Amino acid sequence: MVMKRIVLLFMxxxxxxxxxxxxxxxxxxxxxxxxxxxxxxxxxxxxxxGTPIDIVLYHQVTTTTEIQREIVYIQPDQSFQxxxxxxxxxxxxxxxxxPPTANGDSVTMRLVTLYDRSQEISLSSALTQAYTGxxxxxxxxxxxxxxxxxxxxxxxxxxxxxxxxYINTDNAAHFAADIPIREPGxxxxxxxxxxxxxxxxxxxxxxGDATSSLTNGISNPTQVIVLSAHxxxxxxxxxxxxxxxxxxxxxxxxxxxxxxxxxxxxxxxVLYTENDRAGASPERAEFTGRGTTVYVKIYPYKYxxxxxxxxxxxxxxxxxxxxxxxxxxxxxxAKATTPSTPLLPGIAVLSLVIALCLLTHRKN
Numbered sequence: 617m618v619m620k621r622i623v624l625l626f627m628x629x630x631x632x633x634x635x636x637x638x639x640x641x642x643x644x645x646x647x648x649x650x651x652x653x654x655x656x657x658x659x660x661x662x663x664x665x666g667t668p669i670d671i672v673l674y675h676q677v678t679t680t681t682e683i684q685r686e687i688v689y690i691q692p693d694q695s696f697q698x699x700x701x702x703x704x705x706x707x708x709x710x711x712x713x714x715p716p717t718a719n720g721d722s723v724t725m726r727l728v729t730l731y732d733r734s735q736e737i738s739l740s741s742a743l744t745q746a747y748t749g750x751x752x753x754x755x756x757x758x759x760x761x762x763x764x765x766x767x768x769x770x771x772x773x774x775x776x777x778x779x780x781x782y783i784n785t786d787n788a789a790h791f792a793a794d795i796p797i798r799e800p801g802x803x804x805x806x807x808x809x810x811x812x813x814x815x816x817x818x819x820x821x822x823x824g825d826a827t828s829s830l831t832n833g834i835s836n837p838t839q840v841i842v843l844s845a846h847x848x849x850x851x852x853x854x855x856x857x858x859x860x861x862x863x864x865x866x867x868x869x870x871x872x873x874x875x876x877x878x879x880x881x882x883x884x885x886v887l888y889t890e891n892d893r894a895g896a897s898p899e900r901a902e903f904t905g906r907g908t909t910v911y912v913k914i915y916p917y918k919y920x921x922x923x924x925x926x927x928x929x930x931x932x933x934x935x936x937x938x939x940x941x942x943x944x945x946x947x948x949x950a951k952a953t954t955p956s957t958p959l960l961p962g963i964a965v966l967s968l969v970i971a972l973c974l975l976t977h978r979k980n
Contacts, residue, residue: 639663643671643714645726650733650813655700657712657726663690669715671698676709676727683710707732734815737807740871740898740926742842747823751795751803752844754871754926757814760789766808767793772801780808788874792846792924797821843935846871846926854915855925856938856945861905862931868912869898871926875917880910881944891917898928905931911942 643659657671666689673684683705686698700712707730714724739755757765763785769778778795785791797803800823806816822841849855859868859880870876877891878899890899899914914925929935 640722641669641714642723643712643726645712645728647727648729648731649702650815651702651705651707651730652734652816653702653813655702655710655712655728655730657698657700658695659697659714660695661690662694665690665692665694669696671696672713673700674711674713675706676711680711702730705730732815733813737815737817739817741819742844742928743817744820744822744842746841746843747797747800747821749796749798751797751805751819751821752793752846752926753795753805753819754790754792754846754924756789756872757785757791757807757809758789760785760809762787763789763809765791765814768806768808769795770804770806771797772799772803786923788923790874790923792926799823842928842930843932844926844928845935845937846924847937848922849876849915849925850922851915851919854913854945855927856940856942857912857914857927858934858936858938858942859910859912859927859929860933860935861907861910861929862933863905863907864931865902866905866910866932867900867902867930868910868932869900869928870914871924871928872898874921874923874925876914876925877917879913879945882910885944887944911938911944913942913945 639662641659641661641663643657645655645657649655655673659671661667661669663669668687668689671686671688672682673686674680675683684700686700688696688698690696698712710728710730712726712728716722716724736758737755738758739753741752741754745752751769753767764782765785766780767778767783768776768780771777777797783791783793800821803819803821804816805819807814845857847855847857859866868878868880870878872893875891875894876899877889878901879887879889880901881887882903888901890901893899912927914927916923927935
């Protein structure tokens with residue numbers, strides 16, 4: 617009787633071992649991923665349909681720290697999927713892991729390297745803009761001279777309204793684009809190149825209730841509204857702007873796509889010139905506004921340069937591109953375009969007078 621019980625217990629243990637070893641799990645994840653992109657972990661298993669299992673994301677430094685945990689359920693095709701948000705995570709090595717099994721063929725752990733390329737993006741355009749019907753982008757992408765990037769824009773409802781579309785960069789890796797939009801809100805702008813995802817920025821467009829709430833003091837009183845306009849500029853064809861100021865401290869500054877020279881007049885008509893940043897940072901002017909119109913002229917310091925320039929204004933009512941040369945700059949523009957009077961006709965007349973004098977002298 618004792619022997620029979622031992623045999624039954626042994627058979628039960630063998631059955632249980634075979635039952636445990638029968639379960640199989642395999643997970644898949646990318647070897648590397650840019651921070652900000654979702655980390656998608658997929659897998660297959662022989663667990664029963666609807667069975668919940670934990671998929672865990674760990675950060676591996678000197679010790680292993682759990683970052684996120686997702687509970688997934690086995691689908692009818694024996695598959696499962698977990699998605700982890702990598703926004704804000706530090707670059708480094710991470711691992712995703714499923715529950716271990718006794719099956720030697722199971723793959724329950726994958727290593728993933730998260731890298732950060734967001735610093736390659738340098739936006740000169742404001743992250744908070746007034747609603748004009750367009751979202752304006754202006755900036756540089758490190759290492760992308762005379763190349764281009766793909767830009768995608770997602771509206772406040774999550775709908776892709778632009779792109780992915782290729783935008784060219786110039787010899788300074790500078791790009792600019794006007795993207796039509798239909799409403800105020802927060803827009804996510806993402807940048808991608810041939811090496812993959814670079815990063816994203818959120819641009820907030822104010823208008824309607826958002827703008828009025830600022831003036832009524834409901835929103836953060838320290839928030840600054842920046843207005844802007846942009847135009848192509850060269851030494852031969854400078855960009856001219858009209859700025860309607862508010863009363864109080866006014867700040868004007870350029871984009872930093874090149875080394876700009878900014879000339880502007882104050883309310884008294886006095887002309888000022890700013891060019892002390894050498895392209896390392898935007899040219900900047902600060903003065904007290906009196907609610908009048910200030911005229912601005914911007915052109916590149918180098919004669920061979922032609923580029924798109926953006927003028928930004930803080931504590932202003934409007935910034936627009938001037939349709940013509942403003943009066944304060946009209947005289948200098950006329951001098952630049954009017955050819956010099958040739959000297960040869962004057963020399964010829966003088967020579968003729970001298971010749972007539974000599975001829976008359978000889979006759980006498």
